[in-house]
Amino acid sequence: MPLYEYRCRACGAEFEQLVRWNTPPEEIECPHCGRREAEKRLSRFAARGTDSGSRRDAACGPIT
């Protein structure tokens, strides 16, 4: 099962949860306040995207 990062909209807590890939966010219970208002965070993928983007920019620079 993949590990996802969630942020609770009710109390603002950030936590990681092992879930099935098709688990809707409404089923994720916040470990801090117990409410089900978590939203999925995509920080890991976003960071990777930014990384390759800046590397491509750097490679473009010297070609003149």
Ligand SMILES: [Zn+2]
């Ligand atoms: Zn919460």
